[in-house]
Amino acid sequence: MRQNWQLWSGALSDNQLALIKERADALPDMNATIFSGGDEDVRRSKVKWLTHDNEVKDLLWSYVAEANRNAFGFDVRNVCDIQYTEYHASESGHYGWHHDINWGQDKAYDRKLSVTVQLSGPEDYTGGLFEFAETETPDYAISNKRGTVLVFPSYLQHRVKPVESGTRVSLVAWFEGPRWK
Numbered sequence: 001m002r003q004n005w006q007l008w009s010g011a012l013s014d015n016q017l018a019l020i021k022e023r024a025d026a027l028p029d030m031n032a033t034i035f036s037g038g039d040e041d042v043r044r045s046k047v048k049w050l051t052h053d054n055e056v057k058d059l060l061w062s063y064v065a066e067a068n069r070n071a072f073g074f075d076v077r078n079v080c081d082i083q084y085t086e087y088h089a090s091e092s093g094h095y096g097w098h099h100d101i102n103w104g105q106d107k108a109y110d111r112k113l114s115v116t117v118q119l120s121g122p123e124d125y126t127g128g129l130f131e132f133a134e135t136e137t138p139d140y141a142i143s144n145k146r147g148t149v150l151v152f153p154s155y156l157q158h159r160v161k162p163v164e165s166g167t168r169v170s171l172v173a174w175f176e177g178p179r180w181k
Contacts, residue, residue, distance in 0.1 A: 002071075003070070003071040003072075004071075004132070004134075004135040004136070004152060004153070004156065005071075005132075005135070005138065005150060005151065005152035005156075006063075006066070006067035006070055006071055006150070006151045006152075007138050007142065007143060007148065007149070007150050007151075008063060008148065008149045009142045009143070009145050009148045010145040010146065010147045010148055011063070011147055011148065011149045012059075012117060012147035012148075012149065013147070014147075016059065016147070017119060017146065017147055019055070019056070020050075020056060020084070020117075020119065020171055021119065023050055023053055023056065024048045024050060024084035024171075027048040027049065027050070027084070028048065029046045029047065029048050029086070030046070030047060030048075031045075031046065031047075032044070032045040032046065032047045032085065032095075034098065041096070042095070042096045042098070043094070043095045043096065043098075044087075044091055044092055044093050044094055044095075045085050045086060045087045045088075045091075045093050045094075045095065046085070046086045046088070047083050047084065047085050047086075048083070048084040049081070049082065049083060049084075050082040050083070050084055050171075051080070051081045051082050053082060056082055056171075057078065057080060057082060057173070058078070060080070060082070060115050060117070060149075060171075060173050060175075061078045061080075061175070063115065063149045063151055064076065064078075064113050064115060064151055064175050065078075067113065067151035068113060068151075072113065072153060074112045074113060074153070074177055075112070075177040075178055076112040076113055076175050076176065076177040077109075077175070077176060077177055078175070079109065079175065079176045080115075080173045080174055080175045080176060081173065081174055082171065082172070082173040083171070083172050083173070084119075084169075084170075084171055085169070085170050085171070085172060086167055086168070086169050087125075087128055087160060087163045087167065087168040087169075087170075088163065088167050089125065089126075089127070089162075089163040089164055089165045089166055089167065092162050092163070093128070093160075093162065093163045093167075093168065094128075094159075094160055094161060094162040094163065095159055095160040096159050097133055097157050097158070097159045098157065098158070098159065099154065099155050099156060099157050099158070100114045100154040100155075100174050101154050101155055101180070107179075108178065108179060109176040109177060109178060109179065110154075110176060110177065110178075110179050110180050111154040111174040111175070111176055112153070112154055112175060112176060112177040112180075113151055113152070113153060113154060113174075113175045114151070114152055114153070114154045114156075114172065114173070114174050114175075115149065115150070115151050115171075115172060115173045115174075115175070116130065116149075116150045116170055116171070116172050117147070117148070117149050117150075117170060117171040117172075118143070118144060118145065118146055118147065118148040118150075118170055119146065119147075119169040119170055119171055120146065120166075120167065120168055120169040120170075121144075121145070121146040122144045122145070124166050124167060124168070124169070125163050125164075125165060125166030125167055125168045126163070126164045126165045126166065127161055127162055127163045127164030127165070127168075128160055128161060128162070128163035128164070128168035129160070129161045130143065130150075130158065130159070130160055131158060131159055131161065132152075132156055132157065132158050133156075133157035133158065133159070134156060134157055135156060138150065154174055155180075
């Protein structure tokens, strides 16, 4: 059976998570947008961009390369955008059903593999469940553990349900390759 995602529960160390937080804390936050602009009905969160942080990129790439070797076999490169995301219950933080590919863009590269790293722990918030639309979703008890890395094809629809209390924090990245054919 084809695997639709790869998951490493609690894989990142406390030191690696602290490094990511330290780098993000030095950046300005902004309201999240979607490909067509800002739409709070679809997405409500705060984001910071770590795109030029090669240390974080290379850390994520090690998981992307292994997932790609294990399950996907996509033509993908160590080129990505990296986003630190906070979903606050006080703002009804969420992200409705979406995929991570901008089919309307006219670039030579497309997003191929998406990565989500769980930076907060299950004690930090309620609600905010990550779900897939077209395939099974990883078990919450395993996927919600702090430091968990999830890699999946960027074309899979997924969402983050509204956060009910606290703050859900994650790091997401989209690794690219030549346009889908």
